[in-house]
């Protein structure tokens with residue numbers, strides 16, 4: 001795409017918590033043109049007619065786990081490059097979409113977290129797990145969140161699992177007297193989800209070894225924290241020819 005041409009951006013979920021921030025960010029960048037919101041709660045024909053009216057280069061998605069898979073399929077059919085922050089896609093869906101986008105040679109970004117500090121938290125956690133394989137993840141979010149565990153916690157867990165040998169942690173005879181007390185199991189370690197009003201988006205990765213512990217913590221205290229990453233993804237996706245999962249793939 002020519003460097004001096006504005007990138008035409010539509011946003012799904014434009015009235016939501018993240019969508020409102022994203023609209024402000026896009027409208028504040030002279031390199032981007034906000035062409036308007038897209039709402040896909042209609043028939044395929046109605047939605048395609050709206051896309052035809054908007055003519056976007058990029059679809060930014062901050063909606064719900066229920067809709068995001070269809071949005072990625074629609075974007076593929078229409079040749080619009082998606083930048084997806086919505087969480088809740090399964091590993092199988094991401095793998096399938098990655099193949100489909102590769103076949104079509106279309107760029108896309110799925111990023112469970114756009115905050116640079118969260119990406120560093122994931123990378124540091126993966127580094128630490130190699131040397132301190134006993135680990136638990138605690139993610140903490142506002143209580144309007146629909147999915148658990150968070151997309152960030154799942155991505156962190158995937159990166160930890162890739163950098164350590166599978167290890168079933170805790171006492172072999174441990175029992176829960178209240179179901180769920182030990183959290184969700186991922187590759188032998190545990191993920192705990194906290195939901196409270198007042199929180200935004202937070203994650204702590206705890207490691208333990210003989211006589212020592214290590215905590216790696218990231219806090220998003222406002223949704224502005226995600227916007228530089230969304231901006232970077234919009235500008236990168238127009239030059240991509242495949243779907244990437246994780247903002248770390250766009251960082252050098």
Ligand SMILES: NC(=O)C1=CN([C@@H]2O[C@H](COP(=O)(O)OP(=O)(O)OC[C@H]3O[C@@H](n4cnc5c(N)ncnc54)[C@H](OP(=O)(O)O)[C@@H]3O)[C@@H](O)[C@H]2O)C=CC1
Pocket residue numbers: 012013014015016017018019038039040041061062063064065067084085086087088111112113114115151226
């Ligand atoms: N990757 C990242 O860095 C981040 C990702 N997220 C993720 O982003 C997603 C949105 O979070 P958040 O903004 O807090 O949620 P909100 O509930 O505030 O916003 C979701 C919005 O999507 C709208 N919506 C629902 N369905 C459709 C549809 N089919 N087409 C268009 N709009 C639709 C809703 O409209 P209505 O209210 O009318 O139903 C609502 O305005 C979540 O999955 C969350 O996990 C959040 C923060 C950071």
Ligand SMILES: O=C(O)C1=N[C@H](C(=O)O)C[C@H](O)C1
Pocket residue numbers: 087112113114141142145146149150151152153200201202
């Ligand atoms: O719903 C949220 O708010 C967030 N969702 C993302 C996730 O599930 O990881 C990113 C961030 O944690 C905020």
